[in-house]
Amino acid sequence: MKKYPKIGIRPTIDGRQGGVRESLEEKTMNLAKAVAELISTHLRNGDGSPVECVIADGTIGRVAESAACAEKFEREGVGSTITVTSCWCYGAETMDMNPYYPKAVWGFNGTERPGAVYLAAVLAAHAQKGLPAFGIYGHDVQDIDDNTIPADVAEKILRFARAAQAVATMRGKSYLSMGSVSMGIAGSIVNPDFFQEYLGMRNESVDLTEIIRRMTEGIYDKEEYAKAMAWTEKYCKVNEGEDFKNRPEKRKTREQKDADWEFIVKMMIIMRDLMTGNPKLKEMGFKEEALGHNAIAAGFQGQRQWTDFYPNGDYPEALLNTSFDWNGIREAFVVATENDACNGIAMLFGHLLTNRAQIFSDVRTYWSPEAVKRVTGKELTGLAANGIIHLINSGATTLDGSGQAIDENGNPVMKEPWNLTQADVENCLKATTWYPADRDYFRGGGFSSNFLSKGGMPVTMMRLNLVKGLGPVLQIAEGWTVTIDPEIHQKLNMRTDPTWPTTWFVPRLCDKPAFKDVYSVMNNWGANHGAISYGHIGQDLITLASMLRIPVCMHNVDDDKIFRPAAWNAFGMDKEGADYRACRNYGPIYK
Numbered sequence: 001m002k003k004y005p006k007i008g009i010r011p012t013i014d015g016r017q018g019g020v021r022e023s024l025e026e027k028t029m030n031l032a033k034a035v036a037e038l039i040s041t042h043l044r045n046g047d048g049s050p051v052e053c054v055i056a057d058g059t060i061g062r063v064a065e066s067a068a069c070a071e072k073f074e075r076e077g078v079g080s081t082i083t084v085t086s087c088w089c090y091g092a093e094t095m096d097m098n099p100y101y102p103k104a105v106w107g108f109n110g111t112e113r114p115g116a117v118y119l120a121a122v123l124a125a126h127a128q129k130g131l132p133a134f135g136i137y138g139h140d141v142q143d144i145d146d147n148t149i150p151a152d153v154a155e156k157i158l159r160f161a162r163a164a165q166a167v168a169t170m171r172g173k174s175y176l177s178m179g180s181v182s183m184g185i186a187g188s189i190v191n192p193d194f195f196q197e198y199l200g201m202r203n204e205s206v207d208l209t210e211i212i213r214r215m216t217e218g219i220y221d222k223e224e225y226a227k228a229m230a231w232t233e234k235y236c237k238v239n240e241g242e243d244f245k246n247r248p249e250k251r252k253t254r255e256q257k258d259a260d261w262e263f264i265v266k267m268m269i270i271m272r273d274l275m276t277g278n279p280k281l282k283e284m285g286f287k288e289e290a291l292g293h294n295a296i297a298a299g300f301q302g303q304r305q306w307t308d309f310y311p312n313g314d315y316p317e318a319l320l321n322t323s324f325d326w327n328g329i330r331e332a333f334v335v336a337t338e339n340d341a342c343n344g345i346a347m348l349f350g351h352l353l354t355n356r357a358q359i360f361s362d363v364r365t366y367w368s369p370e371a372v373k374r375v376t377g378k379e380l381t382g383l384a385a386n387g388i389i390h391l392i393n394s395g396a397t398t399l400d401g402s403g404q405a406i407d408e409n410g411n412p413v414m415k416e417p418w419n420l421t422q423a424d425v426e427n428c429l430k431a432t433t434w435y436p437a438d439r440d441y442f443r444g445g446g447f448s449s450n451f452l453s454k455g456g457m458p459v460t461m462m463r464l465n466l467v468k469g470l471g472p473v474l475q476i477a478e479g480w481t482v483t484i485d486p487e488i489h490q491k492l493n494m495r496t497d498p499t500w501p502t503t504w505f506v507p508r509l510c511d512k513p514a515f516k517d518v519y520s521v522m523n524n525w526g527a528n529h530g531a532i533s534y535g536h537i538g539q540d541l542i543t544l545a546s547m548l549r550i551p552v553c554m555h556n557v558d559d560d561k562i563f564r565p566a567a568w569n570a571f572g573m574d575k576e577g578a579d580y581r582a583c584r585n586y587g588p589i590y591k
Contacts (some may be wrong), residue, residue, distance in 0.1 A: 004045040005168035006052040007161055008101075009036050010069055012085040012118070015061030024087050024113065028059050030147045031084045031108060032244030039161050040148055046331045046355050048418040051165055054078055063093040071096065079168020081104065082157065083122070083133075086144070087113035091122040097131065098558040100171070100200070100589060102164035102547045103186075104134035106153060112144040123566040132565035132586060134160050134543075158561055163544035166352035169296070171200035175341060176275055176293045179208045179301025184336035187527060188299065191340045194472055197588035198548050199345070204293040206274060207304050214270045215427035219289050221269065221280045224326075228265045231326035235426070236315075237261055241435035241450065245499050250439040257436065260311045260445050268316030268325075271300065275333065297348045299339030302395070303441075311446030312437050313337075317396040318449045321347075323357045323417045323426045324399075331417050332357035337395030343529040346462045348476075351534030353540045357398040357414045359532035361391035361503060363461075366522035369494060376491045383455075383506050384482045391461075391503040391532065392496060394441070394448050399533070401503060403454030403481065404428045412454035412481075414534035435499035453503040455483030459539045461505065464550070465526040472582075474545045476555040478520055478536045479507035503532065508556050515556045524554055538565065549583040552576070 011032035014020050036053035043051040054076045056069040073081070081096045086108035094102045100135035103126070107119025119137055126133040138153045149157070175195055182188045184508050195201040214220055243251045252260070273281065277292025319325050320333040334351050336344030337360050348360040368387045380388065405413030405424035415424065434447040439547045444446075461477045482504045499575055507521045514524040538557035545552050546564040559575060564582075571585070 002047055003077070004051070005165065006048065006054050006491050007039060007164065008073040008076075008078035009053050009055045009083040010071070010081055010083040010096060011056060011191050012083055012089040013059040013061045014089055015093075016088045021116055025059055026148070027086050027144065029085060032056075034147055034149055035082055035084055035106065035157060038154055038157060042158055042419075043161055043165065044355060044416070045165070046352070048416070051161065056388070060094050061089065066094055066097075070096075070559040077299045080161075080164030080169065082160070084108070084116045085118055086110055087118065088115075089118045089122070091118065091125045095122050095125055095131075097129075099131060099252060101165050102160070104136055104157070104160045105129070106136040106157065108142065109140065109345065110142050110144050121241045127567040127570060128159075130586065132582075133569040134563065135566035136160070157542050159540055162353055162540055163547055166349065166544055167547050169352055170348070171316060173296035174202050174204045175344065176295035176298040176560065177203065177205040177301070177339050177341070178211070178271060178274065178298060179306065179339055180205070180540075181552050182301045182303050182340070185340055185528070187340035187342035187529065188301065190339070191466060192559055193345070194466060196331075198472060198550065200590045201296075204295060206293075208301065210274070211267060211270050214289070215263075215266050218520065219270075219281065219284075219286050220266060220273065221278065224269060224280070225266060228269065228326040229262065232261060232265055235429040236432075236434055239430070239433050241433040241499070243436040245438045251435065252445055256445070258446065263311050264315040264446060265318075267311075268319055271298070271316050271335070272320060272333065297334040297336070297344050299336035299341055299344050301339045303338060307442045307444050307446070310444040312394070312442040312444065312448070313450045314395050314437065314446060315434070318399060321357055321360065321396045321398040321413070322400055322428075327426065329417050329420045331355070332398060332400070334358065335396055336360060337393060337529075341574045342464045342466060342527065343531050346464045346531035349541060349544060350460070350462060350531055350537065351561055353537055354533055356414050356534050357400040359391070359392045359398055359401040359503065360396035361530055361531045361532060362528055363389060363522065363525050364392045364496060365390040366519055368519065372488060372492070375495075376429075376488045378485055378488050380484060380488070382482065383480055384484050384504065386506070386509070388482060388484065389505045389507070389518065389522055390492065390496065391505050391530065392500050393529075394437075394497065394500045397449065397501040397503075399428045399432055399449065399451070400439055401453055401501065402428050402451040403457055404431045412457050414457065435579045438497060438499060442491055446500045450499050450502055451501045452489065453481045453501070455481050455504065456480040457534060458536050459505070459532050459534055460541070461507070461530045461532050462541060463527055463530050472550045473526075473553040474541065475526055475553060476538045476541050476557065477492040477507045477515070478538045478556055479505055482506050505532070510556050512556060526553075528587055546579065546583075549584045549588050551580045
């Protein structure tokens, strides 16, 4: 699970020996080294390690050298390639032909040698052969002895590399369904063809009785359980909220609640072990269980068969999706509430692009300024003045989403795990109340997390939907979390489930029809759930979607930030229509 793919750098060159090639060897290889240094300096994998680059053993001037490079990249675990050159090269001989690798070409903008001519020629070859590639061409001419990477070129290289690394990291991994379909939610009707053909992933499934079997037979690390319970007592159970949501006859006794805490802590350990395995289980004699399911993402059915009888999954879902637990600060897992795999994959996209924890929410309610005034007698102000969307969910809302971690200027932020501090961790835990679950919803009990996200965080809401006859489509809405008047929050929150975590969200409006106002964003959202990532990452999501041949049906990203393969330009001048036509033409990568 922690063996990350690498990015292959292919320095291509004019193959003519006797003066031409020799004069370009050093320049071309220096460009390749500069690209590798840029990527490894700026991009990290989920565990914090730098993204590794592999450079071909030498420059590539003819097809035999292309083949030798391809063999090396296979041995080294490369998952995507960037071809760089400052000169003319033989396009069809020097191009990357691996159909599974996302690929980009940087043609140096210099007048001494026609690197831009090669770029245009090889992109035409990629289009003609049905192997779309991203074209990178700097805005300004550089001198031949200038090996620096201009800012506009660097931005495109890094955007490509982030998305390409996400594509390659997913390939060969699993999505684990713990349980099956939840309450008829279409997103939890997991479609294996989509996972296989578009993402290169397989689907694994376990019946929820497996969790009970492991609890009953003691198939979990007992030492870790003791450690986890001590941590939970110190940081979570101490923040158990008043059981105000349940009628007296439905409230559990103190003894029953204590038993629920023990149950849900074991449940989290087992759910994690199901995803990734645990070598400790092998030491205990459980060789099969120790393996796990190689799952880079998972979903937990929960409602209703489980939650009608057992404590709900809110605690394990919330903690798994958080960047820390009793073992310390770590990379967040991706676990979807109600096994909504479509939203789980949107969470996975956001996680792989940012390395940050992801929020899973119901896209619950649009509150217009007029409705807020009518209900509360008060007016929304600031960023919230045009209306707000209530994001709230029982389950996989990461504790990072509280916004209690702060940056150097004191602003709320959701950090990569290697930037989290112990103070950040403790602040997130202090801000989270664990209310006894509403037993009208969750008959088996358990505890639901509750916090209010701090306002002022830039975030991107996204959702993958499957449409019969069309296939997958992606929705994107960049915006911000907002702080509203506490009295307004109290009144609005009490109208839904006040034991769940709330994020007040405002999208960035623009002249696109779905973003003309906040109501239109809510009205055009394609499902009941959304995945929310820290930062405005819409442009990276669009690049990633194009690599996976998933059209984007809704976004508020500026057109000049959109970066798709060069072949998309051949499908018409309307960017979104061209995206649909190109995705349909090329089809999924792994089909």
